[in-house]
Amino acid sequence: MRKRSITLKGHRTSIALEAEFWDALDAFAEADKRTLPALINSIDRDRLKRSPPPGLASAIRVYVLKRLQAGE
Template sequence: MSRPKKHSLTLRGHRTSVSLEDEFWAAFREIAADEGRALNELATEIDAERGTDTGLASAIRLYVLRRLRAR
Protein backbone atom coordinates (compact mmCIF):
# COMPACT_ATOMS: atom_id res chain seq x y z
CA MET A 1 0.00 0.00 0.00
CA SER A 2 1.22 3.44 -0.83
CA ARG A 3 0.52 6.77 0.80
CA PRO A 4 -1.71 9.20 -1.10
CA LYS A 5 0.17 11.39 -3.58
CA LYS A 6 -1.03 14.71 -4.92
CA HIS A 7 -1.49 15.15 -8.64
CA SER A 8 -2.86 18.17 -10.46
CA LEU A 9 -5.96 17.92 -12.62
CA THR A 10 -7.73 20.52 -14.72
CA LEU A 11 -11.50 20.60 -14.28
CA ARG A 12 -13.44 23.00 -16.48
CA GLY A 13 -10.36 25.18 -16.93
CA HIS A 14 -9.39 25.26 -13.25
CA ARG A 15 -6.44 23.45 -11.72
CA THR A 16 -7.01 21.36 -8.62
CA SER A 17 -4.97 18.83 -6.66
CA VAL A 18 -6.21 15.38 -5.81
CA SER A 19 -4.49 12.96 -3.43
CA LEU A 20 -4.82 9.28 -4.25
CA GLU A 21 -2.73 6.20 -3.60
CA ASP A 22 -0.53 5.00 -6.50
CA GLU A 23 -2.78 2.00 -6.99
CA PHE A 24 -5.83 4.22 -7.50
CA TRP A 25 -3.92 6.56 -9.86
CA ALA A 26 -2.86 3.56 -11.94
CA ALA A 27 -6.38 2.12 -12.09
CA PHE A 28 -7.88 5.55 -12.85
CA ARG A 29 -5.43 6.07 -15.74
CA GLU A 30 -6.15 2.55 -17.03
CA ILE A 31 -9.90 3.16 -17.02
CA ALA A 32 -9.49 6.48 -18.85
CA ALA A 33 -7.24 4.82 -21.45
CA ASP A 34 -9.67 1.92 -21.90
CA GLU A 35 -12.41 4.45 -22.60
CA GLY A 36 -10.17 6.47 -24.94
CA ARG A 37 -10.60 9.54 -22.77
CA ALA A 38 -8.23 12.03 -21.20
CA LEU A 39 -7.81 11.75 -17.45
CA ASN A 40 -8.95 15.35 -16.96
CA GLU A 41 -12.10 14.68 -19.02
CA LEU A 42 -13.03 11.69 -16.90
CA ALA A 43 -12.23 13.56 -13.67
CA THR A 44 -14.45 16.45 -14.81
CA GLU A 45 -17.34 14.04 -15.39
CA ILE A 46 -16.87 12.43 -11.97
CA ASP A 47 -16.67 15.88 -10.37
CA ALA A 48 -19.93 16.96 -12.02
CA GLU A 49 -21.76 13.83 -10.84
CA ARG A 50 -20.55 13.73 -7.24
CA GLY A 51 -22.67 15.18 -4.50
CA THR A 52 -21.62 18.01 -2.25
CA ASP A 53 -21.09 15.52 0.58
CA THR A 54 -18.37 13.63 -1.31
CA GLY A 55 -14.85 14.92 -1.94
CA LEU A 56 -13.32 14.51 -5.37
CA ALA A 57 -10.69 12.00 -4.23
CA SER A 58 -13.38 9.83 -2.63
CA ALA A 59 -15.57 10.12 -5.73
CA ILE A 60 -12.67 8.96 -7.92
CA ARG A 61 -11.93 6.02 -5.61
CA LEU A 62 -15.59 4.98 -5.67
CA TYR A 63 -15.70 5.32 -9.47
CA VAL A 64 -12.61 3.10 -9.80
CA LEU A 65 -14.07 0.55 -7.37
CA ARG A 66 -17.39 0.39 -9.25
CA ARG A 67 -15.63 -0.04 -12.60
CA LEU A 68 -13.39 -2.81 -11.29
CA ARG A 69 -16.34 -4.62 -9.72
CA ALA A 70 -18.24 -4.41 -13.00
CA ARG A 71 -15.48 -6.28 -14.87
Template sequence: MAEPDYAPPRKRSVLIAGHATSISLEPAFWRALEAAAKERAVPLNALVAEIDAARLEAERPPNLTSAIRQWLFGRAFAG
Protein backbone atom coordinates in the same frame (compact mmCIF):
# COMPACT_ATOMS: atom_id res chain seq x y z
CA MET B 1 9.96 0.80 -11.54
CA ALA B 2 6.34 0.47 -10.40
CA GLU B 3 5.46 1.74 -6.98
CA PRO B 4 4.07 -0.73 -4.44
CA ASP B 5 0.30 -0.78 -3.99
CA TYR B 6 0.68 0.31 -0.37
CA ALA B 7 2.65 3.47 -1.12
CA PRO B 8 1.40 6.73 0.42
CA PRO B 9 -0.80 9.09 -1.59
CA ARG B 10 0.76 11.16 -4.36
CA LYS B 11 -0.53 14.64 -5.06
CA ARG B 12 -1.13 15.66 -8.67
CA SER B 13 -2.82 18.62 -10.30
CA VAL B 14 -5.61 18.12 -12.80
CA LEU B 15 -7.64 20.63 -14.78
CA ILE B 16 -11.40 20.63 -14.31
CA ALA B 17 -13.31 23.18 -16.39
CA GLY B 18 -10.10 25.14 -16.85
CA HIS B 19 -9.26 25.26 -13.15
CA ALA B 20 -6.35 23.39 -11.59
CA THR B 21 -7.22 21.26 -8.58
CA SER B 22 -4.99 19.05 -6.50
CA ILE B 23 -5.86 15.41 -5.92
CA SER B 24 -4.04 13.02 -3.59
CA LEU B 25 -4.40 9.33 -4.46
CA GLU B 26 -2.34 6.26 -3.77
CA PRO B 27 -0.34 5.04 -6.80
CA ALA B 28 -2.66 2.05 -7.27
CA PHE B 29 -5.61 4.42 -7.68
CA TRP B 30 -3.68 6.65 -10.10
CA ARG B 31 -2.86 3.58 -12.21
CA ALA B 32 -6.49 2.44 -12.18
CA LEU B 33 -7.71 5.93 -13.10
CA GLU B 34 -5.19 6.19 -15.94
CA ALA B 35 -6.25 2.75 -17.21
CA ALA B 36 -9.93 3.77 -17.13
CA ALA B 37 -9.20 6.95 -19.08
CA LYS B 38 -7.20 4.99 -21.65
CA GLU B 39 -9.96 2.39 -21.96
CA ARG B 40 -12.50 5.16 -22.60
CA ALA B 41 -10.08 6.96 -24.94
CA VAL B 42 -10.37 10.22 -23.01
CA PRO B 43 -7.77 12.38 -21.28
CA LEU B 44 -7.38 11.83 -17.55
CA ASN B 45 -8.62 15.38 -16.90
CA ALA B 46 -11.82 14.65 -18.83
CA LEU B 47 -12.52 11.53 -16.81
CA VAL B 48 -11.90 13.36 -13.53
CA ALA B 49 -14.24 16.14 -14.70
CA GLU B 50 -16.92 13.52 -15.47
CA ILE B 51 -16.56 11.98 -12.00
CA ASP B 52 -16.63 15.46 -10.46
CA ALA B 53 -19.85 16.39 -12.26
CA ALA B 54 -21.52 13.13 -11.18
CA ARG B 55 -20.50 13.56 -7.53
CA LEU B 56 -21.94 17.09 -7.45
CA GLU B 57 -25.35 15.63 -8.32
CA ALA B 58 -25.38 13.60 -5.08
CA GLU B 59 -27.52 14.76 -2.18
CA ARG B 60 -24.42 14.86 0.04
CA PRO B 61 -21.45 15.02 -2.36
CA PRO B 62 -18.22 13.47 -1.11
CA ASN B 63 -14.93 15.23 -1.71
CA LEU B 64 -13.44 14.63 -5.13
CA THR B 65 -10.78 12.18 -3.97
CA SER B 66 -13.41 10.03 -2.25
CA ALA B 67 -15.63 10.23 -5.32
CA ILE B 68 -12.78 8.99 -7.53
CA ARG B 69 -12.06 6.05 -5.21
CA GLN B 70 -15.77 5.16 -5.05
CA TRP B 71 -16.11 5.43 -8.84
CA LEU B 72 -13.13 3.14 -9.34
CA PHE B 73 -14.46 0.67 -6.77
CA GLY B 74 -17.86 0.61 -8.44
CA ARG B 75 -16.23 0.12 -11.82
CA ALA B 76 -14.21 -2.81 -10.51
CA PHE B 77 -17.37 -4.62 -9.42
CA ALA B 78 -19.73 -3.51 -12.18
CA GLY B 79 -19.58 -6.87 -13.88
Protein backbone atom coordinates in the same frame (compact mmCIF):
# COMPACT_ATOMS: atom_id res chain seq x y z
CA MET C 1 -0.19 9.03 -1.62
CA ARG C 2 0.54 10.70 -4.89
CA LYS C 3 -0.68 14.18 -5.81
CA ARG C 4 -1.58 15.28 -9.32
CA SER C 5 -2.84 18.62 -10.52
CA ILE C 6 -5.62 18.88 -13.07
CA THR C 7 -7.92 21.60 -14.32
CA LEU C 8 -11.60 21.38 -13.36
CA LYS C 9 -13.96 24.02 -14.68
CA GLY C 10 -11.04 26.27 -15.56
CA HIS C 11 -9.36 26.03 -12.14
CA ARG C 12 -6.27 24.04 -11.19
CA THR C 13 -6.77 21.62 -8.33
CA SER C 14 -4.61 18.97 -6.70
CA ILE C 15 -5.89 15.49 -5.97
CA ALA C 16 -4.10 13.12 -3.61
CA LEU C 17 -4.74 9.41 -4.15
CA GLU C 18 -2.88 6.19 -3.57
CA ALA C 19 -0.77 5.09 -6.54
CA GLU C 20 -3.08 2.12 -7.18
CA PHE C 21 -6.04 4.44 -7.75
CA TRP C 22 -4.05 6.58 -10.18
CA ASP C 23 -3.00 3.43 -12.04
CA ALA C 24 -6.62 2.26 -12.29
CA LEU C 25 -7.80 5.70 -13.44
CA ASP C 26 -5.10 5.82 -16.12
CA ALA C 27 -6.17 2.36 -17.34
CA PHE C 28 -9.87 3.31 -17.38
CA ALA C 29 -9.17 6.54 -19.28
CA GLU C 30 -7.15 4.61 -21.85
CA ALA C 31 -9.86 1.93 -22.17
CA ASP C 32 -12.48 4.66 -22.64
CA LYS C 33 -10.27 6.42 -25.22
CA ARG C 34 -10.32 9.70 -23.31
CA THR C 35 -7.87 11.73 -21.33
CA LEU C 36 -7.43 11.41 -17.59
CA PRO C 37 -8.67 15.01 -17.05
CA ALA C 38 -11.78 14.22 -19.11
CA LEU C 39 -12.49 11.16 -16.97
CA ILE C 40 -11.98 13.09 -13.72
CA ASN C 41 -14.21 15.92 -14.98
CA SER C 42 -16.93 13.33 -15.62
CA ILE C 43 -16.55 11.91 -12.10
CA ASP C 44 -16.67 15.47 -10.72
CA ARG C 45 -19.90 16.28 -12.60
CA ASP C 46 -21.53 13.09 -11.29
CA ARG C 47 -20.47 13.72 -7.68
CA LEU C 48 -21.95 17.23 -7.74
CA LYS C 49 -25.39 15.71 -8.46
CA ARG C 50 -25.41 14.14 -4.98
CA SER C 51 -26.57 15.92 -1.86
CA PRO C 52 -24.35 16.57 -0.11
CA PRO C 53 -21.62 15.94 -2.67
CA PRO C 54 -18.71 13.81 -1.45
CA GLY C 55 -15.16 15.04 -1.73
CA LEU C 56 -13.55 14.55 -5.13
CA ALA C 57 -10.94 12.05 -3.91
CA SER C 58 -13.68 9.96 -2.28
CA ALA C 59 -15.81 10.10 -5.43
CA ILE C 60 -12.84 8.92 -7.49
CA ARG C 61 -12.17 5.99 -5.15
CA VAL C 62 -15.83 4.92 -5.30
CA TYR C 63 -15.80 5.24 -9.11
CA VAL C 64 -12.73 2.98 -9.34
CA LEU C 65 -14.28 0.47 -6.92
CA LYS C 66 -17.54 0.31 -8.90
CA ARG C 67 -15.73 -0.21 -12.20
CA LEU C 68 -13.60 -2.96 -10.72
CA GLN C 69 -16.66 -4.63 -9.20
CA ALA C 70 -18.29 -4.50 -12.64
CA GLY C 71 -15.33 -6.47 -13.97
CA GLU C 72 -13.80 -3.70 -16.03
